[in-house]
Amino acid sequence: MRVLLFCFLLFYSFINYAQDAWTQLNDFPFEAYSNSSFVIEGEAYVAVREGINQSNSPSSLYKYTSSNDSWEFVAAFPSSVLFLADPFVIDDRVFFIGLSSNDDISELWEFGIVASTWEQRTGYPFVDSALFGYHATAFTISGLGYVIGITEQEDISNFASYDPETDSWTERAPFLGPNEGSNVGFVLDSNGYILFGSKFKSFHNDLWKYDPITDQWEQKESIPENFLFDPAVFVIQDQAYVGLGLLDLGILNTIFRRYNPINDSWEAIESPQFQSGTPFGFTINDIGYVGVGYDDPFAPNTSPSNEIWRLDPELLSVTDVNTTEISLYPNPATDVMFIESALPIQQITVYNVLGQAILTERIQNNQLDVSSLSKGIYLVKLTSDAGIFTQRLVKD
Numbered sequence: 001m002r003v004l005l006f007c008f009l010l011f012y013s014f015i016n017y018a019q020d021a022w023t024q025l026n027d028f029p030f031e032a033y034s035n036s037s038f039v040i041e042g043e044a045y046v047a048v049r050e051g052i053n054q055s056n057s058p059s060s061l062y063k064y065t066s067s068n069d070s071w072e073f074v075a076a077f078p079s080s081v082l083f084l085a086d087p088f089v090i091d092d093r094v095f096f097i098g099l100s101s102n103d104d105i106s107e108l109w110e111f112g113i114v115a116s117t118w119e120q121r122t123g124y125p126f127v128d129s130a131l132f133g134y135h136a137t138a139f140t141i142s143g144l145g146y147v148i149g150i151t152e153q154e155d156i157s158n159f160a161s162y163d164p165e166t167d168s169w170t171e172r173a174p175f176l177g178p179n180e181g182s183n184v185g186f187v188l189d190s191n192g193y194i195l196f197g198s199k200f201k202s203f204h205n206d207l208w209k210y211d212p213i214t215d216q217w218e219q220k221e222s223i224p225e226n227f228l229f230d231p232a233v234f235v236i237q238d239q240a241y242v243g244l245g246l247l248d249l250g251i252l253n254t255i256f257r258r259y260n261p262i263n264d265s266w267e268a269i270e271s272p273q274f275q276s277g278t279p280f281g282f283t284i285n286d287i288g289y290v291g292v293g294y295d296d297p298f299a300p301n302t303s304p305s306n307e308i309w310r311l312d313p314e315l316l317s318v319t320d321v322n323t324t325e326i327s328l329y330p331n332p333a334t335d336v337m338f339i340e341s342a343l344p345i346q347q348i349t350v351y352n353v354l355g356q357a358i359l360t361e362r363i364q365n366n367q368l369d370v371s372s373l374s375k376g377i378y379l380v381k382l383t384s385d386a387g388i389f390t391q392r393l394v395k396d
Helices: 002-008
Strands: 022-024 033-040 043-049 060-065 070-076 087-090 093-099 108-114 117-121 137-141 144-148 158-162 168-171 184-188 191-195 207-211 215-218 232-236 240-243 254-262 265-269 280-284 287-294 304-311 326-329 338-339 345-351 357-362 367-369 378-385 388-396
Touching: 033 087, 033 093, 033 158, 033 280, 043 287, 087 137, 087 144, 093 367, 137 184, 137 191, 168 254, 184 232, 184 240, 191 240, 232 287, 326 388, 338 378
Parallel strands: 232 280
Antiparallel strands: 022 304, 033 043, 043 060, 060 070, 087 093, 093 108, 108 117, 137 144, 144 158, 158 168, 184 191, 191 207, 207 215, 232 240, 240 254, 254 265, 280 287, 287 304, 326 338, 338 367, 345 357, 345 378, 378 388
């Protein structure tokens, strides 16, 4: 299934691949998934779960040592909190925030690295059920933790900072982007960034920048791909790396992107030969690491992974994404779909959402009869001399 989806999602034609920018490391001790990780004094910590079922699979914390490429069990999470959200690190103190096991109040826990102890702190106070599921988003700037909670009520705060010295929260300027979950956060040059998100049950590619000095939000350049759910995110030398995860159709993403805040731009970079949803991402000494995750969260027999990969950005070449315009119309289509392209299209293949090829035709007169397709969403792969391109098709 993973190989099929990987082949299926080669949307773009790439050139100038770097050699050995991505390398596979020793496997994680078991198959798992996670999107919670942090680094303290050159050692990474990852919160993982063995099963997709949140009700019977509590989280555990593991430590990664890069010098010998090894993993070590550290601690289990408090029993009252089955799944915690993004951690944030203030100096050498680690905090996890998420919902309690009864799903109605938020909890904040401080984890002691040396003694592997847990101590409960004051939870996020501003929104009831603010941290639905595990999709709260947290980052740290200048000794304060910043947390976005989830709320559909526009008159209630959804953004606050936490001061560990006083164990208290301060309301901040409301986050203006999509705020019903599925956000990811990172910090570049002492500014916070929030990427992706959902609103009114639809997903978004938005990128927002938070300036803690002015306490203001500013929308930045959106990531080019369709919405990515549960991607890996890490920062190297004031640039953010985003990849893996799933596209809006619930299928695995193959594209990695790098964000440069200086010119507010995204570029495609080489991807690892590894795809997964809900992987971890962290950085040690300017080297990026990603790993674990699952094949498909929507499949009844989804398969977790134990693969780990590292990225050396010094060996990385930027890929050339072919941006030739190809459009399908009408879209949605009923009987006949037409193809508008500056390049001659040689062949077209239509895939269903399971990644199965259900129709392959040589193209004549830049049109395709789709009357035999059932109503639904499909991906269309078009082959030309310049490469392979993919578009989404809705069949009415």
